[in-house]
Amino acid sequence: MLFSLVRSDRLAVGVVRKLAPLNEFIARGIKCQSGALHAQSAAAEAGKHKTIDDLPGPSLTTTAYWLFIKGYADKSHAMQVEHKRLYGPIWRSRFGPFDVVNVASADLIKQVILQEGRYPVRTDLSHWKEYRDMRGQATGPEWYRIRSALNPKMLKLKEAAAYAPIVHEVVSDLLQRLELLRLRSHDQRTIHDLASELYKFGFEGISSILFETRLGCLQEEIPTDTLRFITAVNDMLTLSETVLFFPRWSRGFFPFWKRFVQAWDELIDVARSLIDKKVKQIEDQMSCGEQVEGMYLTYLLSSNKLSLAEVYISITELLLGGVDTTSNTLSWTLYHLARDAEIQKRLYDEVISVCPKGELPTTDHLSRMPFMKAVIKETLSHDENEFPDAERFIPERWLRDSPSRSQHHPYSSVPFGVGVRACVGKRVAELEMYFALCRLVQHYEFSTVDGAPTIQPKTRTLLIPSEPIDLRFLPRA
Numbered sequence: 001m002l003f004s005l006v007r008s009d010r011l012a013v014g015v016v017r018k019l020a021p022l023n024e025f026i027a028r029g030i031k032c033q034s035g036a037l038h039a040q041s042a043a044a045e046a047g048k049h050k051t052i053d054d055l056p057g058p059s060l061t062t063t064a065y066w067l068f069i070k071g072y073a074d075k076s077h078a079m080q081v082e083h084k085r086l087y088g089p090i091w092r093s094r095f096g097p098f099d100v101v102n103v104a105s106a107d108l109i110k111q112v113i114l115q116e117g118r119y120p121v122r123t124d125l126s127h128w129k130e131y132r133d134m135r136g137q138a139t140g141p142e143w144y145r146i147r148s149a150l151n152p153k154m155l156k157l158k159e160a161a162a163y164a165p166i167v168h169e170v171v172s173d174l175l176q177r178l179e180l181l182r183l184r185s186h187d188q189r190t191i192h193d194l195a196s197e198l199y200k201f202g203f204e205g206i207s208s209i210l211f212e213t214r215l216g217c218l219q220e221e222i223p224t225d226t227l228r229f230i231t232a233v234n235d236m237l238t239l240s241e242t243v244l245f246f247p248r249w250s251r252g253f254f255p256f257w258k259r260f261v262q263a264w265d266e267l268i269d270v271a272r273s274l275i276d277k278k279v280k281q282i283e284d285q286m287s288c289g290e291q292v293e294g295m296y297l298t299y300l301l302s303s304n305k306l307s308l309a310e311v312y313i314s315i316t317e318l319l320l321g322g323v324d325t326t327s328n329t330l331s332w333t334l335y336h337l338a339r340d341a342e343i344q345k346r347l348y349d350e351v352i353s354v355c356p357k358g359e360l361p362t363t364d365h366l367s368r369m370p371f372m373k374a375v376i377k378e379t380l381s382h383d384e385n386e387f388p389d390a391e392r393f394i395p396e397r398w399l400r401d402s403p404s405r406s407q408h409h410p411y412s413s414v415p416f417g418v419g420v421r422a423c424v425g426k427r428v429a430e431l432e433m434y435f436a437l438c439r440l441v442q443h444y445e446f447s448t449v450d451g452a453p454t455i456q457p458k459t460r461t462l463l464i465p466s467e468p469i470d471l472r473f474l475p476r477a
């Protein structure tokens with residue numbers, strides 16, 4: 001396993017976007033804190049610690065050969081598996097401006113995380129920072145202060161549970177939309193490209209929490225401003241990868257940098273106007289002497305812990321972190337369930353016994369659904385060296401009382417990261433995924449389309465399906 005890489009060979013969903021920053025940090029860790037992390041070697045035995053220059057790994061040219069000639073450009077997860085085989089559990093590689101040390105064993109990951117200290121550093125995505133500097137926006141005060149302002153209403157289980165009503169509203173819209181698409185399909189069963197529908201769900205879900213407003217992503221006619229927003233996020237993330245591969249001097253020849261900046265401009269513009277609307281609303285309420293109540297944005301704006309510029313950028317970054325991670329995990333989860341009727345049946349039985357159809361699940365219900373949590377956990381990452389039959393989908397391995405319970409290293413599955421720098425949106429993501437999965441299972445039985453080939457993952461920041469996922473949705477009685 002590589003840190004944050006999800007189900008590496010069989011692969012469901014990955015968070016490779018978050019991998020590079022950690023690795024860059026590790027590289028620095030090795031350089032600056034010699035002895036904090038070292039590979040066992042003749043050098044170490046002789047009492048001399050290795051430096052980053054001693055690490056094995058492909059040169060820049062070899063990496064380019066793997067990416068562009070051997071065809072791993074959209075399969076960098078598979079390349080990492082191959083590189084681990086070739087170079088061992090710790091190796092150096094270079095991608096564009098990144099000089100990366102990869103660690104691919106639970107023990108090494110633990111060593112890295114345990115020496116992070118109070119203010120773990122993640123590398124800046126230089127081209128994101130460059131955009132911000134160019135537009136004179138906040139370059140980000142220290143991470144810890146911002147993170148301390150963002151954490152309280154995001155990470156605490158009790159606080160995140162306050163978003164349950166809005167998440168249910170969005171899940172209801174998702175169910176309605178899927179039902180419409182199902183009925184419209186040629187066999188009144190098939191939903192084509194489920195991942196793109198779930199992407200809209202992810203966008204609507206996280207925006208409704210962050211901006212405290214509904215954007216209409218799941219409506220038949222998506223409002224123009226919302227379409228602009230979705231396109232901008234999509235363009236920015238897609239171009240973000242392209243821009244990295246082209247040197248600065250080539251920006252005059254190729255359109256990518258210009259388009260990347262345009263996408264950011266659009267994105268910030270829509271986010272700012274949504275936030276400004278809320279600011280105006282709060283001001284109006286306050287001037288009338290009304291009590292101001294709201295959710296995440298209201299809390300941030302009224303806590304006075306961040307400047308308005310910091311709120312713009314923090315909310316935008318939360319949005320960027322929270323859309324496709326959640327929806328992609330859900331897409332792969334449904335795909336795995338559709339391929340395994342037995343596991344799906346076991347999940348259905350659990351859901352129905354705790355929360356029958358017609359009832360809306362609550363966080364209390366969720367606490368009595370260990371199998372559902374295991375299904376999501378199994379979709380997210382784990383280490384092929386630590387789990388028997390790692391390539392098979394076996395949610396039972398996460399259940400405490402199950403005979404298939406695996407005795408795994410605590411760092412062998414860290415899909416949200418660990419420690420102070422771990423994912424700020426974990427609780428919100430779980431709430432969205434659990435509620436959506438629960439209600440989908442209450443309503444439908446899903447299966448793959450007859451004769452459909454197995455869908456492989458490809459790297460597009462995350463590990464996404466390489467082809468559209470088409471699933472049959474059969475309504476349950």
Ligand code: HEM
Binds near residue numbers: 022206414
């Ligand atoms: C299945 C869903 C998700 C997964 C698997 C996931 C995973 C991760 C991982 C692995 C990290 C990096 C941790 C580290 O560097 O140590 C991270 C960071 C982050 N995530 Fe998530 N995430 C998910 C959902 C979300 C959601 C819903 C949000 C927004 C509400 C979000 C916002 C963020 C932010 C802002 C960071 C950066 C935190 C920091 O550097 O302080 N994520 N996430």
